[in-house]
Amino acid sequence: MKKIEKAVLIIVCIVFASCENYVEDKYEIINQDCDPSTSFVSQIKPIIDNNCVSCHNGNQFPDLRTYNGVSTNSAIIKEQVVNRTMPIGDVLTNEEIDIISCWIDNGSYNN
Ligand code: HEC
Numbered sequence: 001m002k003k004i005e006k007a008v009l010i011i012v013c014i015v016f017a018s019c020e021n022y023v024e025d026k027y028e029i030i031n032q033d034c035d036p037s038t039s040f041v042s043q044i045k046p047i048i049d050n051n052c053v054s055c056h057n058g059n060q061f062p063d064l065r066t067y068n069g070v071s072t073n074s075a076i077i078k079e080q081v082v083n084r085t086m087p088i089g090d091v092l093t094n095e096e097i098d099i100i101s102c103w104i105d106n107g108s109y110n111n
Contacts, residue, residue, distance in 0.1 A: 034102030039111050040067060044103050047096050051087045071108040078104045 038044070048064050056064035062073040070077065080086035081100050092100075103109075 034106050036106055037111075038099060038103045038106060040070075040103065040109065041111065043099055044070070047092070047100060051090050051092060051096075055088065067110045071110065074104045074108045 045067075048070060052064045056062060056069075058065065062076070063069040064073075064077075077086075078101055081092065081097055084091070084097075
């Protein structure tokens with residue numbers, strides 16, 4: 001192989017390798033510390049029902065009575081819960097905040 005061909009081959013390899021790293025970085029959005037089996041039905045919904053639905057019952061945006069209402073607003077829910085703006089007049093434990101945040105980071109599945 002000529003020197004120039006070797007050089008091109010090496011450059012191509014480096015470019016591909018960096019692309020691969022980029023793709024891996026993107027998927028690291030998923031929080032590895034979160035239990036992927038965190039369940040909406042048995043863990044998230046009870047927290048929302050007990051702490052949010054008294055106000056977010058259809059009269060106050062966002063409507064948090066259903067999975068759809070919760071999942072479509074998951075980004076702002078996470079923000080409001082993590083910075084402790086919500087729930088108004090109540091407090092969540094650190095564990096409850098973590099579990100909501102994890103379920104959202106894992107893709108807010110209806111599980
Ligand atoms: C005592 C009533 C009350 C409770 C309980 C409550 N909220 Fe709210 N929430 C409000 C009101 C009022 C607003 C709109 C005004 C505001 O933003 O302060 C709001 C706004 C929001 C918003 C929208 C913020 C935005 O960017 O528009 C989100 C998301 C939210 N609440 C999530 C929650 C979650 C999750 C819970 C339970 C952990 C919760 N709330 C509990 C009254 C409540």
